[in-house]
Amino acid sequence: MTTERPWLAAYPEGVPTDIDPSRYTSLVALMEQAFKAYADRTAYTYMGKNIPFGHVDRQSQAFAAYLQSLGLEKGDRVAIMMPNVPQYPVAVAAILRAGYVVVNVNPLYTARELEHQLKDSGAKAIVIIENFAHTLQQCIAQTPVQHVVLCSMGDELGLKGLLVNYVVRKVKKLVPPFQLPGAVGYKTAVAQGRSRRFVPVAVGSEDIAVLQYTGGTTGVSKGAVLLHRNIIANTLQCEAWFNPVLQDIRKTGEQVTSICALPLYHIFAFTVNMMLAMHTGGRNILIANPRDLKAVFKDLQGEVFHNFPAVNTLFNGLAHHPDFNSVDWSHLKVSVGGGMAVQGAVAKLWLEKTGCPIVEGYGLSETSPVVSCNPVTAKEFTGSIGVPKPSTYVKLVDEGGQTVTELGKTGEIAVKGPQVMAGYWQRPDETAKVTTADGYFLTGDIGVMDARGYFKIVDRKKDMVLVSGFNVYPNEVEDVVATCPGVLECAVVGVPDASSGEAVKLVVVRKDDSLTEARLREFCKENLTGYKRPKVIEFRTELPKTPVGKILRRELRDSTPAAAVAA
Known part of the structure; x- marks a missing residue:
């Protein structure tokens, strides 16, 4: 086994070589276990307010009942177009509990981009923050969307929410005028759902959980079909990988807390922040706008946190910001770099300023997303994308489709594992292009492997930027x-x-x-x-x-x- 997976020797103590995705029949089963086990724990901190798992449980069940009352059928797609606000995880849990499919949408999309995704996915409903409702107004007539639920930034903040909404709408003027006749407010939808009976739906591991849109060599945005078992597997793989650090944090009696600055509509944060914390009873500090670095520091002041998944640009921006020392970084145990290459200079500065090295990982929308990562016990930045996660097989393939066996020789990175998507939504031809005869997914990235089983990306086969x-x-x-x-x-x-x-x-x-x-x-x-x-x-x-x-x-x-x- 170690010859087929030479990287297993690099696994830290306490990390298993394989995980068992069949532990849960669906993401619904995973979430409901968490709601029961961690009901009184804080799941999310948003604008200073702590929101318990039990609250997410109750809100999502009511919202699921509302969605069912619309006449949607099992397997129907429901889009979510929001930044990191508490309604996001509520909507995800509600959609999955009701037996529907989550379609993650970038809130910054133009009307053209939004129209394509809604039409391609066949979404019948959308949960959208009012800040971007004007975009939906421009294209909704050309889409299959029949139901709109409108959220606002302050919906889950009680009385404080009234002030937040006033500032967002009237002072900062972040809500352009729009008209969406028939749209229902989030709070109204949840209230209506409470008066209706939620009917549990039998959801299985082979059912579709998420359509995660991504591009390809053709540039046409298409949905990576992520089944319940795909995301369960990657959640368990991440838990196994973080295990050495999770155990150390729990010994202190502190709740494992992550900074959620990456957008939840991006599969990186969806799995590594939301689903992992859901499964382990961890807390996420929700950052609604990571581009506003001053606001990020304000949200983090006085907080104790241990895990920070981010991209190179965010690490760099924070490290160079004058407010950096206004935050206590002493509890930070893991800084995970992904989404783009981490630059050595940024990693060096981050280590100097926090004492916590960046452990770079690698993944794609098609792999739920994590394929590989450096050990979280690493003491320094390696410049590589680390080693494949438990139950993951990675090989290099040459131009002729043959496996590269010579160490140090480059090839296209190919991945096989329980986290790999079922295919592209309604595009069997595109799926066939990225699938090898022996069932590996071709990533389009060119890499090299060293004797220890560590991989490094050296080029991209695609012209993607x-x-x-x-x-x-x-x-x-x-x-x-x-x-x-x-x-x-x-x-x-x-x-x-x-x-x-x-x-x-x-x-x-x-x-x-x-x-x-x-x-x-x-x-x-x-x-x-x-x-x-x-x-x-x-x-x-x-x-x-x-x-x-x-x-x-x-x-x-x-x-x-x-x-x-x-x-």
């Missing part, structure tokens, strides 16, 4: 920009960026000389989420191409002339 942990697919951006009047042709590549790891570079050949950079930026703002918008724009008379006309993206990446315009 990774901006602060979010995937940007050149084809999608190109398709949008190509529709801008005055554009003859265009190409998108990723370029190094000190703040976000990579940034989007757009190269355009004009059809009309009157086309300006300002007009292009405005067009992108109207049609693309912020992280997908070009940071660098360059105009050229022609694009470099192969003899058959394929654009040479690598050549564009390698040349960013002085004529390029940075945002």
